[in-house]
Amino acid sequence: MKIHPIILLLGIGICTSAFAQKTGKTYKTDRYSSIYLPLGKISFADSIYSFSMGNPMPLEKFRNPIQSLHEPNYENYHTPNFLSIGCKGVLELAFTDNGFMNLPGNDLYIFEVGPSKESAKIEISTNGTDWTYAGTISGGKSILDLEDENIPTDVIYSFLRITDMEDLCRSKTAGADIDAVAAINSVIKLTINADVIFDVSEYKLKSSANKTLDSLASLIKKVDKATIVAEGHTDSDGSDRSNMKLSENRCLSVIDRLRAILGYEALYDYEVKAYGETKPKVVNDSKENKQINRRVEILVMPPNDYYKYIPKKKD
Ligand SMILES: [Ca+2]
Numbered sequence: 001m002k003i004h005p006i007i008l009l010l011g012i013g014i015c016t017s018a019f020a021q022k023t024g025k026t027y028k029t030d031r032y033s034s035i036y037l038p039l040g041k042i043s044f045a046d047s048i049y050s051f052s053m054g055n056p057m058p059l060e061k062f063r064n065p066i067q068s069l070h071e072p073n074y075e076n077y078h079t080p081n082f083l084s085i086g087c088k089g090v091l092e093l094a095f096t097d098n099g100f101m102n103l104p105g106n107d108l109y110i111f112e113v114g115p116s117k118e119s120a121k122i123e124i125s126t127n128g129t130d131w132t133y134a135g136t137i138s139g140g141k142s143i144l145d146l147e148d149e150n151i152p153t154d155v156i157y158s159f160l161r162i163t164d165m166e167d168l169c170r171s172k173t174a175g176a177d178i179d180a181v182a183a184i185n186s187v188i189k190l191t192i193n194a195d196v197i198f199d200v201s202e203y204k205l206k207s208s209a210n211k212t213l214d215s216l217a218s219l220i221k222k223v224d225k226a227t228i229v230a231e232g233h234t235d236s237d238g239s240d241r242s243n244m245k246l247s248e249n250r251c252l253s254v255i256d257r258l259r260a261i262l263g264y265e266a267l268y269d270y271e272v273k274a275y276g277e278t279k280p281k282v283v284n285d286s287k288e289n290k291q292i293n294r295r296v297e298i299l300v301m302p303p304n305d306y307y308k309y310i311p312k313k314k315d
């Protein structure tokens with residue numbers, strides 16, 4: 001018998017207008033416009049996954065890939081605070097403290113700088129190996145709504161690839177000029193090994209779980225207002241029904257503790273998604289694999305009312 005995941009909404013309506021939202025931040029995109037990012041400086045690409053300089057190359061001072069990471073800091077065309085990727089250059093970026101999804105509204109913003117807006121192809125990936133076309137930036141259009149390419153709405157991506165499309169190959173800054181890459185719809189996802197916080201088949205937290213949940217809470221605190229989703233998963237031992245119940249109870253234990261640590265007055269909503277054994281990460285065919293499947297995944301998402309502040313795309 002197929003058992004559907006149990007989804008409980010534990011959120012309490014919280015009046016937020018009186019509170020300052022310190023995580024979200026507005027960034028200037030040019031002299032006249034700006035963009036609001038719900039997760040502020042967490043939103044940006046964090047590390048270079050790979051970089052293949054195009055040909056012709058830009059001047060040497062514009063070749064430092066690190067300049068494409070973190071918050072935008074473009075000053076002017078002569079100051080090398082950005083990376084020019086060269087004609088047909090390929091830059092692969094990784095998001096390490098956040099991921100991005102196709103959520104309502106625009107999802108990605110590429111800070112392509114300098115006087116000429118060069119076109120580039122954008123692809124995205126969950127694992128850095130399999131890539132999906134996500135759109136093209138060109139002629140001043142730097143924003144992408146993943147909905148336009150029918151990107152699924154339940155997948156978290158962690159990699160983004162930019163490929164220069166050869167608009168301006170003979171220039172001091174040949175190729176697309178990347179100052180920063182932002183995930184507008186940013187989420188944080190963390191996985192807890194269930195064995196670390198629970199005894200076998202139990203849902204009461206072990207006393208040694210405190211340390212794990214404390215450090216989880218301090219990560220969550222990077223976001224001052226969010227929906228925290230706990231997703232519970234088991235291995236395939238035991239019945240479907242008992243595993244569903246176990247994963248639900250474990251999520252509730254984790255949420256109860258997080259709530260206590262983060263404070264009941266904090267601006268978080270909580271949600272539990274129990275999946276039992278229906279979504280294994282790996283095949284349940286060995287002791288090691290079963291341990292990988294026993295887990296609680298924590299998703300930290302800015303709540304829906306963040307998105308209404310994001311400007312709608314113009315074109
Ligand atoms: Ca980041």
Ligand SMILES: [Ca+2]
Pocket residue numbers: 101102103104105106107145146147
């Ligand atoms: Ca979208």
Ligand SMILES: [Ca+2]
Pocket residue numbers: 067068069071072073074081082083178179180
């Ligand atoms: Ca930069």
